[in-house]
Amino acid sequence: MIRFGPAGNSQSFYDAGYNATVQAFAWIQSMGLTAYEYSFGRGVSLGEDTATAIGEEAAAHGVALSAHAPYYINLANTDSEKREKSFGYILSAARMLSLMGGQRLVVHPGATRNLERSHAVELCTQGLKEARVRLADEGLSHIVLCPETMGKKGQIGDLEETLAFCEADEALVPCIDFAHIHALGQGQLADTEAFAQVLDALESRLGMERARLMHVHFSTIEYGASGEKKHHTFAEPEYGPRFEHLAPLLVQRGYQATIICESKGTMAEDAQAMLVLYQEALASQ
DSSP: OOEEEEBSOOHHHHHTTOOOGGGHHHHHHTTTOOEEEEEOTTOOOOOHHHHHHHHHHHHHTTOEEEEEOOTTOOTTOOOHHHHHHHHHHHHHHHHHHHHHTOOEEEEOOEEOTTSOHHHHHHHHHHHHHHHHHHHHHTTOTTOEEEEBOOSBTTEEOOHHHHHHHHHHOTTOOOEEEHHHHHHHTTSOOOSHHHHHHHHHHHHHHHOHHHHHTOEEEEOEEEEETTEEEEEEOTTOTTSBOOGGGTHHHHHHTTOOOEEEEOOSSOHHHHHHHHHHHHHHHHHTO
């Protein structure tokens, strides 16, 4: 089963009078959605009691939780103090995710800054392995790190690098952000064949069983010469990529992914639109 859901709460959630994430799960369940990604992007300030309540509500409504670790993480940082802070961000997000009953923690690996790219990639590879050791030391080995494909040239984590991270450590699950791939590739994902090439790479490098269980971020996106600029919505057809090119491939190949929508302000509505497209692809198989 593929799970679809939003990254955070749509504007319509707040417009309907809701004001807390703990209220989101009945709301998205009514839309047929079964996944939700909580963002710790700006830091981990959630209280333990609230995290537990969120987890209980999500479970009661059949919603699988994942989380996004803070954006500040840079495992390629050569400053030992700043690198240590990156591990701290991962651990603090993992603790809260565990209280929520979730497992998948999406991580931005890092950035090149003034390093040679190959050196930065190696530091990130080592850092992801060390992060897993630290999670295990804290009794959090059930938390699965998901390195994300990134959308800007200066960031570590293009598709090739993300697959290499996952080859180096079989416990990692790739977070394939199709919008980021599209932006970094200057409109790369223009048709079904382009999406198929991404899945082919995933399957050949990691094997079909791991590929099928990938974590996915999806939205339309605006990009420039350096890659990602900002996310957009499905209601803006001038932006890609388009999920209708991916849905038939997911059906044909039997994927069991979790697909999180990152549209700007309409993440739940666009997640529901993806669910409908997927169901249509299933029906026409």
